[in-house]
Amino acid sequence: MQILDGKLAAQHTKDTLKKEVDEIIAAGKRAPHLAAILVGNNGASETYVASKVKNCTEIGFASTLIRLGEDSSEATLLQEIEKLNNDDAVDGILVQLPLPKHISEQKVTESVNPLKDVDGFHPISAGKLVLGLPTFISATPYGIMLLLEHYNIPTRGKHAVVIGRSNIVGRPMSILLSSNHPHGNCTVTLCHSHTQNLKELCQRADILVAALGKPEFVTADMVKEGAVVIDVGITRVPDSTAKRGYVIKGDVAFNGVAPKTSFITPVPGGVGLMTIAGLLKNTLQAYRTRQQ
Ligand SMILES: NC(=O)c1ccc[n+]([C@@H]2O[C@H](COP(=O)([O-])OP(=O)(O)OC[C@H]3O[C@@H](n4cnc5c(N)ncnc54)[C@H](OP(=O)(O)O)[C@@H]3O)[C@@H](O)[C@H]2O)c1
The missing domain is CATH 3.40.50.720 (NAD(P)-binding Rossmann-like Domain)
Structure with missing residues (x-):
């Protein structure tokens, strides 16, 4: 029996990504940028988002964490997503799930610009996956x-x-x-x-x-x-x-x-650690696609 060590494999992915980011920065370009939105105070979600932000920093990505209160309306959240959709300096958007019950996860997922859908939850990303086309994979x-x-x-x-x-x-x-x-x-x-x-x-x-x-x-x-x-x-x-x-x-x-x-x-x-590696790879892919 051999352990599939997520820490080791994720570090390998992160080292490769860091090299790519170093080259981007050395070429005088801006770093890839991941924006995360956290609604409410779910303990597990807090931990996951903190870890995602920490991992971004480790490999040289820029990151932004937007925190909204548990009682925030769906409209407020959708407005925040729209701002990030329109922000040229943001490459990837993730909205940490689960959301409070009064907010539709479906609506929120569909409101993220598919070009910045680094969680791969948008129907366009899911549809492309089914068809075997290049996309953001969950x-x-x-x-x-x-x-x-x-x-x-x-x-x-x-x-x-x-x-x-x-x-x-x-x-x-x-x-x-x-x-x-x-x-x-x-x-x-x-x-x-x-x-x-x-x-x-x-x-x-x-x-x-x-x-x-x-x-x-x-x-x-x-x-x-x-x-x-x-x-x-x-x-x-x-x-x-x-x-x-x-x-x-x-x-x-x-x-x-x-x-x-x-x-x-x-x-x-x-x-768990590989999930973050997947997210970081998607963010770099979003950056490169948008730079083109
Ligand atoms: N490691 C990570 O990074 C990571 C990421 C995401 C999720 N997770 C964890 O992975 C687990 C699953 O997450 P999820 O979001 O996919 O959960 P989910 O949305 O609750 O889906 C659970 C699935 O399991 C099925 N299921 C439940 N009880 C079953 C049973 N007794 N026999 C067979 N199938 C059963 C359900 O069937 P029905 O469709 O028929 O209800 C459903 O399809 C959770 O523990 C979650 O915390 C970990």
């Missing part, structure tokens, strides 16, 4: 593909099972793994809460991606000997003995599953 599945590439995991002809069909993780993941490119060409089974015989399907997976948000859902008896297991889940589970009052759990019961696998991602230290 950051988490993109990060997973970068991880598979980094560790040179063979995918061609393999049976991949993806648990979870959300628009931001499971569905784009299934499309990427089934696409005709060097790290795709899998035969993919996409599972969800109505799937029957989930355990049997998982047992037939050469590559198993768990993205359902149910802590330690995937147990050893669901995993084939030698499988590659990618754990996307991040859930804060209350734990009074932990310093912060909670522990982070993935969707895979790591201790039981790991010995059966050929490769497995840990949580934390796996997919």
Whole structure:
């Protein structure tokens, strides 16, 4: 069993990006610029956005964080997005999800200029992904593909099972793994809460991606000997003995599953860090496209 180390692979991506940014700056041009909007005070979202901003700084990107109160109206948020859409100095826009319930995520997602849609959530980005056209790939599945590439995991002809069909993780993941490119060409089974015989399907997976948000859902008896297991889940589970009052759990019961696998991602230290790598790559791509 080998750990797929997200920290190591993300650092590799970041080092490459930093070199590119250094060259841009040395040529007298401005740095790529990511703008993030955070609405409300969701603890997990605060952590994610802070980490994204920190990573931008590390590789020389400019970044802006716009904070709006929990009670901010949808109209206020849409106005902020419009300002960023029209700001020539901003290359990428991300609106941290989830949003407060009174704001339509769909409306917000569709209001981001597709040329700056570095989260890859806009219907134009999603549509291009389905058609196999160049686009911004949703950051988490993109990060997973970068991880598979980094560790040179063979995918061609393999049976991949993806648990979870959300628009931001499971569905784009299934499309990427089934696409005709060097790290795709899998035969993919996409599972969800109505799937029957989930355990049997998982047992037939050469590559198993768990993205359902149910802590330690995937147990050893669901995993084939030698499988590659990618754990996307991040859930804060209350734990009074932990310093912060909670522990982070993935969707895979790591201790039981790991010995059966050929490769497995840990949580934390796996997919989460690769998601940021995907986002940063998308931002540089947005910058280059807009510069042209
Ligand atoms: N590491 C990262 O960077 C990163 C990024 C994004 C998300 N995440 C984490 O990944 C997890 C999934 O996120 P998400 O946004 O995709 O979640 P989501 O929107 O809640 O989607 C969950 C999916 O799992 C399916 N599901 C739920 N229970 C199931 C079950 N018992 N059997 C089979 N399928 C089941 C649901 O099926 P239905 O469609 O039928 O309801 C749904 O498609 C969460 O823990 C989230 O925090 C991590």
